Amino acid sequence: MLTASPDVGSSSQWQTIGNRAAITLLNGAIKQQRVSHAYLFTGPNRVGKRTLAIDFARALNCNVQDIAAPGWGDLQPAPPCGQCSACDRIARSNFADVQIITSSTQSSKDPDARSAQRRVMIGIDLIKDLQSDAILEPYEGRVKVFIIDEANRMSQDAANALLKTLEEPPSSVHIILTAPSEESVPETIASRCHLVRLRSVPPETITDALIERYGVPQAEAEPLAKMSMGAPGWAIAARKDPSLIDARKQSASRIIDVIKADLPDRFDYAFKMTQEFRRDRASGLEEIARWLEILRDVAMLQNELYQHIVFGDRIEELTDLAKKLTTQDLAHATSTVQNTRDALMSNSYPQLAFDAMMLQMPTPA
Numbered sequence: 001m002l003t004a005s006p007d008v009g010s011s012s013q014w015q016t017i018g019n020r021a022a023i024t025l026l027n028g029a030i031k032q033q034r035v036s037h038a039y040l041f042t043g044p045n046r047v048g049k050r051t052l053a054i055d056f057a058r059a060l061n062c063n064v065q066d067i068a069a070p071g072w073g074d075l076q077p078a079p080p081c082g083q084c085s086a087c088d089r090i091a092r093s094n095f096a097d098v099q100i101i102t103s104s105t106q107s108s109k110d111p112d113a114r115s116a117q118r119r120v121m122i123g124i125d126l127i128k129d130l131q132s133d134a135i136l137e138p139y140e141g142r143v144k145v146f147i148i149d150e151a152n153r154m155s156q157d158a159a160n161a162l163l164k165t166l167e168e169p170p171s172s173v174h175i176i177l178t179a180p181s182e183e184s185v186p187e188t189i190a191s192r193c194h195l196v197r198l199r200s201v202p203p204e205t206i207t208d209a210l211i212e213r214y215g216v217p218q219a220e221a222e223p224l225a226k227m228s229m230g231a232p233g234w235a236i237a238a239r240k241d242p243s244l245i246d247a248r249k250q251s252a253s254r255i256i257d258v259i260k261a262d263l264p265d266r267f268d269y270a271f272k273m274t275q276e277f278r279r280d281r282a283s284g285l286e287e288i289a290r291w292l293e294i295l296r297d298v299a300m301l302q303n304e305l306y307q308h309i310v311f312g313d314r315i316e317e318l319t320d321l322a323k324k325l326t327t328q329d330l331a332h333a334t335s336t337v338q339n340t341r342d343a344l345m346s347n348s349y350p351q352l353a354f355d356a357m358m359l360q361m362p363t364p365a
């Protein structure tokens with residue numbers, strides 16, 4: 001449901017979908033004037049980490065008290081109000097004291113690097129820019145907020161430089177890092193940040209948001225929300241970009257084929273996945289996530305939980321797998337994929353990881 005919980009303030013305008021616990025925590029910090037200088041927002045891809053960071057920056061700089069009429073009492077909107085100039089301009093990335101630092105910011109400075117955009121790291125020059133800006137007083141806001149998006153892509157030099165700022169942060173500066181997990185940023189950095197974990201959002205919450213905020217018809221919103229696997233950002237992007245849905249479906253049918261394939265074809269897949277992972281790490285990990293979705297669908301079918309199936313368009317093949325794989329096979333397959341994901345994240349050799357996964361994957365009887 002989109003209705004705000006009472007402790008968040010019924011009239012505040014957080015754009016984050018789901019993750020009320022994180023919102024409540026941040027809201028509480030503002031109310032109690034105990035906002036930390038550094039936060040680390042972790043969670044799955046497109047779950048809403050960056051949106052929450054922008055929401056928080058809006059709440060910290062919101063000027064609702066200036067526009068609210070005296071005597072409004074409880075009717076006065078809570079920050080972020082979504083109505084004042086600060087809220088509006090921060091949402092449009094047009095506010096001097098709120099800056100988002102990403103790896104693609106770097107590549108846009110250097111046109112030659114654009115083709116390698118996804119591989120580019122957040123370099124030390126960006127952190128040095130942050131530092132020289134952070135020592136200045138806020139220009140138009142109450143506080144300065146620097147959002148380092150995908151902080152896991154910081155270079156070693158950049159991380160070392162940032163550490164100095166985190167050790168002695170200027171008084172009116174807040175730094176918010178986003179990353180897939182606590183472990184994906186250097187421990188020295190993570191330990192100096194207040195950790196806020198974002199979790200996958202229930203499909204019903206995403207469905208409601210698609211209908212209420214984006215006017216998506218219910219019949220489209222429901223399958224989109226299911227297919228997003230708890231990532232509202234994916235669902236919002238996919239509603240306008242059918243290629244995202246197609247890619248997900250293609251990846252599903254590729255995986256179903258591999259489960260049914262013999263060893264030479266499986267190794268062929270492992271080879272292609274290794275190349276893909278080397279080319280684009282995120283895309284390789286996305287395919288791994290898809291494996292888990294497919295295996296989950298098969299498990300759901302074994303338990304006759306049809307309403308939870310994500311890849312309903314492949315129901316016949318999935319039902320076939322549900323019959324031919326035992327419960328133990330599925331458990332083994334799932335832990336094999338999870339181990340592969342862990343191996344890939346900890347910088348093991350991708351070829352070894354994918355080969356091992358193909359060898360250990362149970363074959364339908």
Ligand SMILES: [Zn+2]
Pocket residue numbers: 061062063064079080081082083084085086087088
């Ligand atoms: Zn506001």
